[in-house]
């Protein structure tokens with residue numbers, strides 16, 4: 238039975254079916270399936286399949302309901318349909334009314350190879366509560382772009398259009414790919430909604446930092462790239478192996494800011510992307526993850542306990558508070574010095590010359606933890622970001638800091654690693670002379686492979 242053509246039944250039968258389906262909390266199609274299944278059970282085993290008629294086995298491809306929200310990033314959702322389909326799932330698309338200002342139902346239907354849905358009160362699909370089918374007859378619901386408005390509706394349980402009704406009715410995992418102006422993303426209302434949605438078990442991918450569609454606007458709010466969203470969706474559909482289940486992993490990321498006065502600070506250049514990617518990968522691998530991060534423009538990765546700090550001393554305190562851990566990965570670009578006795582008021586320019594700033598050395602967080610006796614994590618991993626003599630400097634750091642591994646990377650301006658999305662790394666281990674060099678790959682792939690290596694070494 239390829240599909241059910243309930244529509245062709247006479248009105249009286251349809252009405253009786255609807256009442257029966259409503260009473261049982263099922264869609265009409267599901268009700269028909271139940272009746273047929275029960276009838277089949279009464280009638281004994283089904284006849285042997287007619288081999289000539291082709292396989293009788295229904296498609297086992299996972300099914301995704303993709304909701305496209307109304308934002309400029311909707312054009313990327315068209316590419317997302319292709320990225321999802323090329324990985325195997327069937328994709329059914331819902332366009333909100335606002336989304337149709339950016340992409341057409343025809344384009345979405347053509348790419349999905351099935352008519353898309355736009356209207357909660359569409360008589361062609363709603364005669365049997367089609368929104369329930371879209372909500373439950375799938376393995377995953379993806380919302381891309383997830384606008385501030387859609388997220389607010391979701392967080393508050395509103396259901397005044399097809400997209401929000403499906404989101405309220407679904408009992409399947411939901412993945413949101415938020416996209417909005419940075420001011421909307423940081424607005425207190427959105428923060429509240431995001432926190433509530435996470436609490437409700439909704440998964441998020443992105444948003445990332447970058448240029449906005451609006452002229453001269455940048456910040457966190459860009460929708461993740463379609464390949465990243467597809468990867469996150471596939472991970473949810475096929476939960477990855479969890480080799481770090483039961484392990485605690487601690488990660489530092491980002492720069493630290495060392496105040497000179499209330500408005501000025503010393504800092505290193507660091508986007509935090511690599512540390513955040515490692516935290517996300519460790520969480521996907523089943524670990525209980527604490528990420529202590531300096532100031533960065535990145536959203537909290539899913540299922541990670543993120544502790545935001547400013548200075549190196551604060552970072553050390555939070556790292557110590559997060560112990561014990563099985564593995565600790567120090568990816569932060571910690572400022573080596575702070576200003577001794579930072580001014581309580583803004584330092585004013587005077588005619589007498591330059592301010593007399595005295596520097597004091599910051600604690601070395603990695604060395605402090607690596608050299609701990611009691612409570613030292615079993616595996617302590619440092620990073621060495623160098624602009625020259627990469628391997629020699631990294632080897633010296635490995636010895637000096639007392640860690641088990643050093644992940645070395647070339648951050649010279651020509652490498653494009655700083656702030657970029659790709660990385661070339663080399664791993665040096667305390668008890669081996671060899672250097673393990675990996676080819677250039679995305680920071681996300683580096684994170685996945687590194688986490689796999691860590692899991693292996695903790696076994």
Ligand code: CTP
Pocket residue numbers: 489549567568569570571572573599600601602603604618619620621622623634
């Ligand atoms: N690190 C740290 N605390 C510091 C300085 C560095 O935890 N105060 C950690 C970094 O997170 C990284 C490793 O030490 O894992 C190496 O950091 P890097 O800045 O490359 O080394 P430095 O010790 O600062 O040495 P140098 O500046 O001379 O290269």
